[in-house]
Amino acid sequence: MVHQATGMLSVQLDLPLGEALLRLRAYTYSHDRSIIEAAEDVVSRRLRLDDDRPEPEPSKETRG
Numbered sequence: 001m002v003h004q005a006t007g008m009l010s011v012q013l014d015l016p017l018g019e020a021l022l023r024l025r026a027y028t029y030s031h032d033r034s035i036i037e038a039a040e041d042v043v044s045r046r047l048r049l050d051d052d053r054p055e056p057e058p059s060k061e062t063r064g
Contacts, residue, residue: 005039012050023049 002024010020027049028038041047 001039001043002035005042008042009049012048 002021006017006021006024009015009024010017013020013023015023024038024042025035027033028035031038038047042049
């Protein structure tokens with residue numbers, strides 16, 4: 001399950017597999033969850049880790 005979730009995250013986040021696994025592990029650590037639980041949520045599409053990326057800074061041209 002963890003391997004399948006890692007592959008899905010690799011595609012979602014456009015990351016190598018090793019970095020995708022690190023993102024999954026970081027998520028589980030910071031949210032006090034088991035990696036199996038989080039992997040199940042990723043595979044069942046209840047969890048997308050790209051949602052936790054910070055918002056980009058607005059460029060100077062778009063500021064009012």
